[in-house]
Amino acid sequence: MPFVHLHNHSEYSLLDGFSRLDRLTLRVAELGMEAVALTDHGNLYGAIEFYRSAHNAGIKPIIGCEAYVAPNSNTDRVPGDRFPHHVTLLAQNRAGYKNLLGLISTAHLEGFYYKPRVDRALLETYNEGIVVLSGCPSGEVPRLLASSRIDDAIAAARWYREVFGDRYYLELMQHEAVDGLELINRGLLDLGKQVGIPLVATNDTHYVHQEDSALQDVLTSIQTNTTINDPGRLRMTDDSYYIKSEAEMAALWPDLPEAITNTQRIADSCELTIDFGQTHVPHFPTPDGQPAQLFLETLCRAGVQRRYPEPSEHVMRRLAYELEVIEKTDFADYFLVVWDIFKFVNERGILSAVRGSAAASLVLYCLDVTQIDPLATRLVFERFLNLERKELPDIDMDFQDDRREEVIRYCVDRYGRDHVAQIITFGTLGAKAAIRDVGRALGTDSADVDRLAKLIPGRPGMSLDLAISEVSEINDLVSSGESYKRLFDTARGLEGSVRHASTHAAGVIISEEPLVKNVPLQRPVTGDETGTPMTQLSMGPLADLGLLKMDFLGLTNLTILDRALKLVAGH
DSSP, rough: OOOBBBOOOBBSSSSSSSSSSHHHHHHHTTTOOSSSEEEBBBBOOTTTHHHHHHHHHTEEEEEEEEEEOOOOTTTTTOGGGGGGGEEEEEEOOOHHHHHHHHHHHHHHOOOOOSEEEEEEEHHHTTTTTTTOOOSSTBHHHHHHHTOOOOHHHHHHHHHHHHHHGGGOOOOOOEOOTTTTTTHHHHHHHHHHHTTTTOOEEEOOOSOOOOGHHHHHHHHHHHHHHHOOOOOTTOOSSSOOOOOOOHHHHHHOOOHHHHHHHHHHHHHOOOOOOOOOOOOOOOOOOGGOOOOOOHHHHHHHHHHHHHHHSSOOOOHHHHHHHHHHHHHHHHHHHHHHHHHHHHHHHHHHHHHEEEEEGGOOOOOHHHHHHHOOOTTTTOGGGGOOOTTOOOOOOOOEEEEESSSSSHHHHHHHHHHOOOGGGEEEEEEEEHHHHHHHHHHHHHHHHHHHHHHHHHHSSSSTTHHHHHHHHHHHHHHHHHHHHHHHHHHHHHHHHHTTTTEEEEEEEEEEEEEOOOOTTTOOOOOTTOOOTSSOOOESSOOOHHHHHTTTTEEEEEEEEHHHHHHHHHHHHOO
């Protein structure tokens, strides 16, 4: 009987999921399933990476989210709103995916109160192209059933059915020792018959293989700052939250085959294609609306006269060649955006520099973006940009760190708050951190944890496998007793897992369209509602989507130089 897993959490559920995306999609493919969904808690961090991973594994990706729904308005901030309802959302098509981006971005930017929350009004506004499942035991309808509020549960289910039509399903789960789950399932069966809402079976997976359950338990203890020896800790009650086979899922619901086949029905209704062949560079507002390439050439002609009062034929040939490459790659707008930023920076006296191959561009030298003559220093332009390289070239910009925010604010004012965002980055459990975090979760003696952690070399790229092969003392310790072996093996199992989200030190993105049309957004890690938003996608996926990502790095050295210059000048 065909079955598709529609409720799955990956490591992007941040210490609440252990599934690595490639392991997840490969396992689904091994089991012969045709599709799989990703529904991380309240975010779309892994959406693009998952989409590519699923296609590489030869299965259909279904992008979704386990969202949080506020009891009333998502802008309310009252104690009762600390525990919003859960609901499973799946994008059927491009319209549904865009609506999912809008919902999750709004949940973070406007509705964050302990959790990023939507509300019924938002669900109604963004309902097109989205399949809704009633959710886990923390969903609105299941909670009402668990409280024996049958009439309220029926009213809630009818509201969802009115808004989403035949795209609304009652979600059945089967996990041992979950309080009230049997009562909820009976209530869902009765409600489905009474109101005429179809049923669908899910497994709320948090790890790929059944034997990963112990690692998931440790991961949850790291998240909640408890130990696995604490009987009152938050934990999964059994080892059933893994990617089960079709036969295993069918065996859970022998009397409800439609709950199994409805998973395939939902998967068949989902056909999302994400276009990676476009670029979303903002069109620079040129004077009188003239073409960007023409305005760029005008600026460069003025700049070459300033840089070379009597430019030689060699200089003019090089300039014409670079401009031709820029025209053929259609990057004129990009160069104008960079010129505009440096025009602001230079006018404001903000110390700046450009790193990397961008220094090889005569065009950038003529635009006053770089300050080193690429001809005199024999720098090769093709290392920076050539016709074979279609992706946007990197122009890494350094600014004095006490004025970096000033540059970002200028971009926000110039292109609009909806068009500019900082870029997220994800911290993972490195070798030393894995030992320390796992040691606390296991309740291992702190002196033993410290002793093992200090033996691990601190150089970049270090792994626990590499450490034990290089440092004989680590091997001796791990072989000396069960406590060290358990600590090391568990840490090795969790090493590399996503631990937290933070703001990239330099990355800024600027887009022609409002960013939320292509990228999920959230507040910066500081939680500032008025701050520049942050993307939920990291550098790689943003580049895949053709978005203009720029490095605005704040350097302390430039700040020191600025202060030194002012002291010398007597300011």
